[in-house]
Amino acid sequence: MSTNKNLSKFFSEYAVVIIFVVLTLASIVPSGLSIPYIVQEVITRLGRNSFLVIALLLPIYAGMGLNFAMTLGAMAGQIGLIFAVDWGVAGWQGLVFALLVGLPISVLLGWITGSVMNKAKGREMVTGYILAFFINGIYQFFVLYVMGSLIPMRNPAIVLSRGYGIRNTLNLESVRQSLDTLFMLRIGPFAIPVLTFIVIFLLCLFIVWFKRTKLGQDMRAVGQDMAVASAAGIDVEKTRIIAIIISTVLACGGQIIFLQNMGNLATYNAHDQTGFFAVAALLVGGASVTHANIPNVFIGVILLHAMFIVSPLAGQKLFGSAMIGEYFRQFIGYGVIALSLVLYAWKSRRAVEDQRSQLRQGTTVGGAK
Template identity: 55%
Template sequence: MKNFDRKKLNRLLTGSVVPLMFLIISLIAIPISKFTGVYLADQIVTRLVRNSFLVLSLLLPIMAGMGINFGMTLGAMAGQIGLIFINDWGIKGAPGLILAAIVSTPIAILLGYFGGKVLNRAKGREMITSMMLGLFISGIYQFFLLYLCGSVIPFKNPGLLLSRGYGVRNALNLITAKGFDSLLLIKIGGVNIPVGTFLIIGLICLFTVWFKNTKLGHDMRAVGQDMSVSGSAGIDVEKTRIQSIIISTVLACYGQIIYLQNIGTLNTYNGADQAALFAAASLLVGGATVAKATISNAIIGTALFHLMFLVMPVAGKYITGQAMIGEYFRMFVSYGVVTLALILHSWKRQKDKEMDRRLDREISSAPK
């Protein structure tokens, strides 16, 4: 029993290395950045509202054993297409956002199905394949917006198009800005809390908990643990994997709509490029791995990652005296955190194996 408790404690400590490390870095940088507590609280709430849904959309493929779905950018692109059409049709506020979600859902389902089929042919290499898949679909997405919109697909609002008469402009101001955030907005101690958007995020948390207890959820968990055993048990492994990617892609589509309504502007051609990177970084910072992730990992990781993302550039500027250094800090943090977290995950796996072997030896050599 003692060895079992020790084993659990060691796993807990190694699993907390990443979030503890980033928490310590943030706590050191906060006083250097000279931000007030109210400002930081307001910014963290804003970033939780903005990014949590996207991060939560990554959970199901991890449960199905497919790692981090960097192909979630396909869903983000679908969400952006829906928002562009709603902007053209002139539907404002929350109704416009809901209609954008309805319009983009079939696109996200189609892209998710295509992505799932591709990833089934790349078993064991899903993460790098999904990243390359995102780049491939990005080319088709840009061709669609640059050449088909305004020429083949008519637009009512010429202000959305380039001066040549077709092709969507590089940046758009969304008429649906703050559509969800303004539904139920309260202010506590100088911190704006968009309760309406938090309720939507709460719904996806409830959906995730409920889904894990459904038959499909149990099938995904079984496939994630062992595909061969799952196939022998009568589970359609490839179909289950495709379904996990479709659901993740559709949720990423909705997450991008929530993200952009909070921002208020749309970077038409590059807006979805960083969605997967920042979502993956947030999840890994929260203590998740490419094999296991929970809702708490997603929420804690989003808060920690964006806290560090917020304070590090300013802290870097005060330390060095140069504003550009702060931007270098920002880029280093955003790209380096994924690499570092994956390295630490690999180290943690190796340490877990060593602990298992050592404790097994201690148990076998203990006197009966």
């Protein structure tokens, strides 16, 4: 009986991870891709996406759930890259310039997000999701009308023919892979962007260190119980705002790393799926709405993107259409988020029922005595 209970608990805890491992392994052979190719693609995507996923951790520690509003930080990073291209700042200096431009914007947007979420306690995820749509409208207005009209642009090649607004696709050749290729290590058939992984490693060290600071401990206390944290003298609302600001700033840097690897910027929609795929990756790694750690980030990125690599070709080989694989990719992404939220709700309800059962048993024993 105990063994069955342990197995049930294991499968409920790691259901998403198990499903993805099985699906990925089953798709490798039909895809026809070689193992070295898949490994190289996973290494590339690990460097490209991990920073963005790590940006989700602090709001979870603070009890604010999955920060879908990290998209706001991605928008700030894109604005920084637009100005870097416009000013002709190339190489890694261009990335630093983009970060310096995006930093104050992301801090402001993070403060706005945290303040709004403090008015919607318990509904932070849906609030962040809707807020991202609202700020997206302001971003579209800014890059479509303000840039080139109120804000003069020095590079006419990135401006629409009417004289204002940024072109739909921006070539980031001046900063393309400037971080990745600065220190590239080749081991056999594999190219490893060492400096990119060093930056990610330093961010992981920062997260580990930050959790041990007083502010980090305050965030954990707020995440466990806001009422108790407030009674202990912690400024709950300020702590939550700081968590969102840091997450938004990290998302800004993560989007810059992502786009420099891609080498181009879809000006008006590059940020649309940023939060969605980062959240999906974290959940695939075994995280939940209330619990996440650094290993969840890397497990999730590896599994999710391994599936993204093999699914289109597997769909083409099995069904005669690569689009089947693309549809499957979207279905899996949304399905992971839905399944994780359903499992979280089920676990929460089961935990409440277990507590009630224990209280009833305690009352019955007390009455018998």
